[in-house]
Amino acid sequence: MTVWDRPEPPTRPVPLDRERIVAAAVALADEGGLAAVSLRKVAARLDVGPMRLYGYISTKEDLFDLMVDEVQAELLPEERPGDWREALSGLAHRTRRAALRHEWLADLLGGRPALGPNGLAVAEATLAAFDGLADIDTAMRAVETVSAYFTGAIRREVARLRAERATGLSERDWQRAAGPYMTRMLATGRFPALAKAVHDGTDVDPETSFAAGLDWVLDAVAAGLAAPPA
């Protein structure tokens, strides 16, 4: 009975690990948004039955948490920031860019505590920037205030981006001319300030306005650090 007689044994199951699972999920989300991530599709992309995944995650939410943590690796500064302001500003901009690369991140941002290893590393690096500059409570307040800002700002920016993509018009153009509903609403005269804003407002690019708001908030944090801790 030579080797040639015996049939090749059935292929052993594809080896799997969280890394591969998360990578597949991220790829799907990058291509088609969070809604395109289903356990079945993730599994299919790995040539595996859907139930295989439950050895590595116990719920779909778990998968989302892993995806967020995966992307948070992109948020660590490349080199040690010079001061707290640079640290927070850098984090804000990196998060924003990550969310533009992976729009689904905007849907998840702030939705659950980020306790994965990368999330913790980001928190650590950020908090550490305040070492010796402020008491812990103040440092935490600073970090939380700034991240609340950029979470909200990024969500709004992505929301607008999607709306624009869906209508094919910039929000401003749409309000100004093409959106019949909006035109009608503004024409009622019930929203004079809004109408003026739509009509006379300058169209600034999103990055600039993100940075402008961020600078205000960072200024506020600076003032808060200077003030005596309450």
Add this chain to the structure above:
Amino acid sequence: MTVWDRPEPPTRPVPLDRERIVAAAVALADEGGLAAVSLRKVAARLDVGPMRLYGYISTKEDLFDLMVDEVQAELLPEERPGDWREALSGLAHRTRRAALRHEWLADLLGGRPALGPNGLAVAEATLAAFDGLADIDTAMRAVETVSAYFTGAIRREVARLRAERATGLSERDWQRAAGPYMTRMLATGRFPALAKAVHDGTDVDPETSFAAGLDWVLDAVAAGLAAPPA
């Protein structure tokens, strides 16, 4: 042919309107979170077939938009605010309280442009608070910065609340003692600043820390208003 011969005519379909649909959806969401809102359940609660709803909304997203707009009615100030700071601060706190009453709002907050009638009214009232105090671009920047802050802050607060509810422990207690994963991570020594924060940080109640961050941001806006428009 007496009345008794003729069968009673079939009951006319239940009259329906968006108001009733949205109310049913909000009730479901209040009870069981956004996930508990399905078109079938909404329809069932109105004694109606699921497809009936498609006369009033054309997609589930539409329903969410209507729900958000519905709740935004709760965000209008009861009386005309004295100044812009009061206007923004009031809006922030009302939004926070609305999100604590309707936790699902946190999931939707900032997720899509809010263009419903109530959303527009809120925007109008808020923008109007800057009438005569700043050029439109500055006013918009102020409003957007503050609302980015409270969007992010509210999301985080609700996220924590849920996590605490799920584990039965406050985040701090959990990190400090009971969460084996967190304990292990902090014990690695890779997160000294974080460990210190968890260990030595003061536990402030959420409303206070929301208000504190908000005050910082409002201070920053005040400074931005004072500065000459770039």
Add this chain to the structure above:
DNA sequence: CTCATGTCGATACACCGTATTTTACTGTTA
């Protein structure tokens, strides 16, 4: 009274997350 119209309900489809059962293979022991 008949017919066109448009609305409503039922049915159907494709997909979802996940529990449960079945299968197939491994390594262990007689």
Add this chain to the structure above:
DNA sequence: TAACAGTAAAATACGGTGTATCGACATGAG
């Protein structure tokens, strides 16, 4: 070496989802 126990994977199954389609039917027009 043969039977077996244990385990990991696969298949199947269940109860749900959003929404398209289609047939029935009440209503208003001629």
